[in-house]
Amino acid sequence: MSLVEPASQTGQESQGSRASQRLKAELQQKLQYRAEQNLLRQVLQRCGPCQPDSLFGDGQKRVNFCSNDYLGLASHPDVIRAMQVAAEQYGVGSGASHLVTGHCRVHDELAEALADFCGRQKAMLFSTGYMANVGVINALTNPGAPIFQDALNHASLLDGGWLSRGDSRRFAHRDTKDLEAMLIRHHCDSRALIITDGVFSMDGDLAPLPEQVALADKYQATLIVDDAHGIGCLGDTGAGTLSHFGLSASDVPVLVGTLGKSLGTAGAFVAGDEVLIDYLTQFARTHIYTTAMPPPLAAATIAALACLRSETWRQQRLQSLVMRFQQDVANLGLNILPSQTPVQAIVLGEADRAVKASEYLREQGVQVSAIRPPTVPADSARLRVTFSAAHTDEHYERLLDALASLPDDLRG
Ligand SMILES: *Cc1c(COP(=O)(O)O)cnc(C)c1O
16 A cells, blocks of 8 residues: 555645746746757767767768867777776776775775875875765865855856855956955855866867966955866876966865866766865865775776876877867967867857857867857857877878868858
């Protein structure tokens, strides 16, 4: 016998279903509104590995310029093999959270390798970058303590701020004066946070980290940098945006990195000194109350990091593609934002135009995403091209030819 009475016998059915009808109508209306504005997001199915020559769900092959697999490690044979071997050894799932029995030797090996790579005392793992950001901000703030974020920070940082019950504010993008004015206006306590992306994910530009380090020092705030797109791409050894600027661990005490971009796997880490990491292990709820990363994924990431460090040609290849593209696209008369990173944005303006341009490029055999509001500010819809060390000269030419042939009304 069921423990729950059927709804019809309690007289709840009609009310419940009226409410759900209303909700459904409201949801449909919102979907309709997005569709009318050309803002509806669609899932694009891909078949096979993440690589430049990709086969998509429509049965067509196109050159992929949308992935964050900047170094081409997502399907590197060493990385795949490491995952297979570890799956034989550990099985697939970790079976529990880190603080119960899910934490394996291979997790420690990965955390140590990441700390060493970033020049930090210690690192800890998270299942995703989103969770790392939410967890770190929540653990490091107090209710009401000021949190200053760049207006274009990644959604996971902004959400982390809103969820933390801290006093979240956004300063104008890369605007050090605006940040300082906020620091003066809102007295800092010892838990004040300044939070920024190292490389901005939609524009590809860099945070003014040296100036922000100086401000954090002057106003006694803690600087947190999320270097999801900098790690593997910037700095002499690929150590990221901090290394690019010659900044030390004491300049930026909290460093967040993700594993799903240039490392080609999935997950994230936070690196810092021993006290910080020991503290976060106790207080970062998104680390504590979730299943530990699958051990084979940790093993694959160790292999990916080894490739990143030994195959230095990958970073060089990426840099040369980026520099060529900046020059070539400017020569085509398109509005390309200055960027020395694999994230390259060609601003076209209206959402509709960006969508049509992306469709046009798709017909030419290149996959480039249209990025529209609300991901980017109104009237700055764009094509977002991302490069990978795995792109050959032929892939590159294919993209450039397609861009050169963009019809006038789609050029912005
Ligand atoms: C991709 C990204 C994240 C999220 O990382 P996931 O591991 O994909 O959840 C966080 N911050 C920035 C800046 C990113 O680009």
